[in-house]
Amino acid sequence: MITVRLFGMTKSLADNQSSLTLALGKNQSVKNVIELVNKRYPKIGELIYQKKVLVSVNQEIAHADTKVQEGDEVALLPPFAGGTAGGPGDGASRESIAKPPVGSADENHGEVE
Numbered sequence: 001m002i003t004v005r006l007f008g009m010t011k012s013l014a015d016n017q018s019s020l021t022l023a024l025g026k027n028q029s030v031k032n033v034i035e036l037v038n039k040r041y042p043k044i045g046e047l048i049y050q051k052k053v054l055v056s057v058n059q060e061i062a063h064a065d066t067k068v069q070e071g072d073e074v075a076l077l078p079p080f081a082g083g084t085a086g087g088p089g090d091g092a093s094r095e096s097i098a099k100p101p102v103g104s105a106d107e108n109h110g111e112v113e
Contacts, residue, residue, distance in 0.1 A: 001021050001022065001023055001024075001070065001071075002021070002022050002024055002033065002068055002069075002070070002071070002072045002073070002074055003019050003020070003021055003022075003072075003073050003074070004019060004020040004021075004022060004033065004037060004074045004075070004076065005018065005019050005073060005074070005075040005076070006018055006019060006020065006044075006075075006076055007075070007076065007077060007078060007080075008078040008079075008080065009047070009053075009078045010044050010047070010053060010076045010078055013041055013043045013044050013047075014041050014044065020037070020040070022036050022037075024036075024068060024070075026069075027067075028067070028068050028069075029064065029065050029066060029067055029068060030055050030057065030062045030063065030064050030065070030066045030068060030074070031064040031065065032068070033055075033068055033074055034048050034049075034055070034064070037076070044076065047078070048076065052078070052079065053076050053077060053078050053079075054076075054077040055074060055075070055076060055077070056074065056075045056077060057072055057073070057074050058072055058073055059073070059075070062074075
């Protein structure tokens with residue numbers, strides 16, 4: 001048996017289950033895990049095939065040919081964001097963050113007007 005951990009949208013699409021337990025035969029790969037998940041939860045499978053969800057095996061990003069064995073933990077990682085304030089609606093625009101203010105030392109290569 002292997003455990004497939006679900007987060008965010010993948011958890012929602014699996015009826016809020018945080019993990020799935022799958023039986024796999026010997027010499028299996030991530031591709032086989034994805035096929036099993038796709039049979040049970042086609043919307044999750046679609047996200048994986050569209051590369052909108054990353055797959056990891058034992059906390060390392062995996063590819064379709066990555067081997068999976070008894071006891072491994074596979075995680076389906078949807079897009080995530082983080083960080084500090086600076087998003088829409090906080091009064092800062094991308095332009096004001098990306099460019100130094102007019103007359104600043106950065107804009108004038110270290111010389112202040």
